[in-house]
Amino acid sequence: MDLIKGKHVKAFALVPAAPGTCQECAVDHPPEAPHNRDSLFYQYKFYNKHGRWPTWEDALAHCEDVVKEAWRLALEQKGVSVNG
Numbered sequence: 001m002d003l004i005k006g007k008h009v010k011a012f013a014l015v016p017a018a019p020g021t022c023q024e025c026a027v028d029h030p031p032e033a034p035h036n037r038d039s040l041f042y043q044y045k046f047y048n049k050h051g052r053w054p055t056w057e058d059a060l061a062h063c064e065d066v067v068k069e070a071w072r073l074a075l076e077q078k079g080v081s082v083n084g
Helices: 040-050 056-060 065-077
Strands: 002-004 007-009
Touching: 056 065
Parallel strands: none
Antiparallel strands: 002 007
16 A cells, blocks of 8 residues: 555555546557546546646647647636646
């Protein structure tokens, strides 16, 4: 059992994402698009692997620079913090 931010976190497993969806976030999106940071599947899969909750930067990490910049701009215009 790990102690993270004052809370006890037990090991857990996720069922696989549905066929035809992204295996990282369980959302149907093109491979070049970012993962859905708000997908509970993505959040828990990421947490299980990294021990922290994902940011939009994490969701964008696999994207090409032009896609990252477009998403950062669009998210910031909506008032969404990309780094936190």
